[in-house]
Amino acid sequence: MSTDAATARLAFEVVKTACSNCNLRELCLPIGLPPDELRRLDELVSTRRRLKRGDHLYRAGQAFESIYAVRSGFFKTDVLIEDGRDQVTGFQMTGELLGLDGISSEIHTCNAIALEDSEVCAIPFSHLESLSRQIHTLQHHFHKVMSREIVRDHGVMMLLGTMRAEERLAAFLLNLSQRFKARGYSPAEFNLRMSRDEIGSYLGLKLETVSRAFSRFQEDGLLAVHQRKVRILNTAGLRKLMTHQRG
Amino acid sequence: MSTDAATARLAFEVVKTACSNCNLRELCLPIGLPPDELRRLDELVSTRRRLKRGDHLYRAGQAFESIYAVRSGFFKTDVLIEDGRDQVTGFQMTGELLGLDGISSEIHTCNAIALEDSEVCAIPFSHLESLSRQIHTLQHHFHKVMSREIVRDHGVMMLLGTMRAEERLAAFLLNLSQRFKARGYSPAEFNLRMSRDEIGSYLGLKLETVSRAFSRFQEDGLLAVHQRKVRILNTAGLRKLMTHQRG
DNA sequence: TGCCGCGTTTGATCCACGTCAACCCCGGGC
DNA sequence: GCCCGGGGTTGACGTGGATCAAACGCGGCA
Numbered sequence: 001m002s003t004d005a006a007t008a009r010l011a012f013e014v015v016k017t018a019c020s021n022c023n024l025r026e027l028c029l030p031i032g033l034p035p036d037e038l039r040r041l042d043e044l045v046s047t048r049r050r051l052k053r054g055d056h057l058y059r060a061g062q063a064f065e066s067i068y069a070v071r072s073g074f075f076k077t078d079v080l081i082e083d084g085r086d087q088v089t090g091f092q093m094t095g096e097l098l099g100l101d102g103i104s105s106e107i108h109t110c111n112a113i114a115l116e117d118s119e120v121c122a123i124p125f126s127h128l129e130s131l132s133r134q135i136h137t138l139q140h141h142f143h144k145v146m147s148r149e150i151v152r153d154h155g156v157m158m159l160l161g162t163m164r165a166e167e168r169l170a171a172f173l174l175n176l177s178q179r180f181k182a183r184g185y186s187p188a189e190f191n192l193r194m195s196r197d198e199i200g201s202y203l204g205l206k207l208e209t210v211s212r213a214f215s216r217f218q219e220d221g222l223l224a225v226h227q228r229k230v231r232i233l234n235t236a237g238l239r240k241l242m243t244h245q246r247g
Numbered sequence: 248m249s250t251d252a253a254t255a256r257l258a259f260e261v262v263k264t265a266c267s268n269c270n271l272r273e274l275c276l277p278i279g280l281p282p283d284e285l286r287r288l289d290e291l292v293s294t295r296r297r298l299k300r301g302d303h304l305y306r307a308g309q310a311f312e313s314i315y316a317v318r319s320g321f322f323k324t325d326v327l328i329e330d331g332r333d334q335v336t337g338f339q340m341t342g343e344l345l346g347l348d349g350i351s352s353e354i355h356t357c358n359a360i361a362l363e364d365s366e367v368c369a370i371p372f373s374h375l376e377s378l379s380r381q382i383h384t385l386q387h388h389f390h391k392v393m394s395r396e397i398v399r400d401h402g403v404m405m406l407l408g409t410m411r412a413e414e415r416l417a418a419f420l421l422n423l424s425q426r427f428k429a430r431g432y433s434p435a436e437f438n439l440r441m442s443r444d445e446i447g448s449y450l451g452l453k454l455e456t457v458s459r460a461f462s463r464f465q466e467d468g469l470l471a472v473h474q475r476k477v478r479i480l481n482t483a484g485l486r487k488l489m490t491h492q493r494g
Numbered sequence: 495t496g497c498c499g500c501g502t503t504t505g506a507t508c509c510a511c512g513t514c515a516a517c518c519c520c521g522g523g524c
Numbered sequence: 525g526c527c528c529g530g531g532g533t534t535g536a537c538g539t540g541g542a543t544c545a546a547a548c549g550c551g552g553c554a
Contacts, residue, residue: 085409086409089405100393103393103394109398129383133380133383144351146350149397150347150397153400153401153403154348154356154357154400157403158326160404161449164541196501206542211502212503227501443533455512455513455534500549500550501549503549505545505547507543514537518534520531521529524525
């Protein structure tokens, strides 16, 4: 028999990598799986990976093998084209999946970068496919996750195509707020993990414009902003600004 | 024994709805499937549907049941929000899939409208899921198709977020050109199925701006345009315009 | 403690695209 | 043939956000 300490550490490791015990199971891939199927998911997550702020989880051009679930921390994804232009395509927080874009060509098409010290679960994709051939619920859920990503992208296209600067920022902040809320954090007060420049890149604006919009919101009493700390003072006002401006 | 005429008609109908005999099988879902698996796909397509120009294939808010493969014709999808704004999120041509956005919530999130008389194959989604649990290649291919849609959307986000009007139109035309080419049509000469307004909506521009960009391209000898008929005279020039402008 | 550097704010000016409006073109109906 | 209507083009003008530039504040480091 092994020592207590070794047993304890082993148990601890197992617990740590098991979906069935993960406190994100209501946010992440396993959402809604019955306990017996959930336990089968435990074999899915092969490795955890820790990243420091600024580290790349993967880079555009690398071979695609796994998708990643954010276990803690905060990420951005961005694409860049030859001529030097780049754009942030998304920000990912706890429980969200990274790497879905790599499935199509088996090569990652964007960069994923940690905006703070983070931890992810790597899910080998072939493994996920074979397990989802066995577990109907998992298969269906995975399809929903991919579809939700498409719907989200359509929302961003809408934002970029039809909204003006302040509407975009309002939409962005309300979206963040709601995602923090879903994770049990305050929807009204949070720290932005990204720079004005990164927000601007995501919203199709220059950093100066983002900064001005923040100032304007503050003047109008919608927000209290101190650097990256944001407090929403008037959610309804933001929502109205987002939807109701111009015909 | 039935009459020759009846037999012939029956055979004809079967041929018409079978993926294994469809001349789109290299573009559509069955791409790359070996013949024996391809034959199993024939049971997948339950119904064909014909649409006239202007008809809705589905509307935002309707229950999601099937995805659709364009068999012939041309579609647009658009989303609209309360305040009246709307945006075209995509144009779909032969062999492309419609309805993937509905999987996430089991409700269609956009409208799909035929831009010319068209025909689609309806693929009941639960059916597709069960078959793709049996046919690995199909499963994998379907995942690739969804992923490609995500990558495409990222491209559009890039376009909307970082490109100026003429760059956007150039990118749009080159994309159309390449898709026509992939279907065996001329990449240099084609008819636009959509109005200037619809192009503008897709590209995040007003119709006047689209029109002016067309005129400019014509002045510069890149294009010959007569109403909706477009002939590309200088592909390299368009490509250069798309990528190389501003730092 | 003071200096340095980077992210941010703020101001002044510019310009690409939106807006508004007139006109044209082409096809369909009478 | 004529008229009518909708899509498209073109022009004049306005404006939101980009660009350029300066200054600020905070954190890190000597």
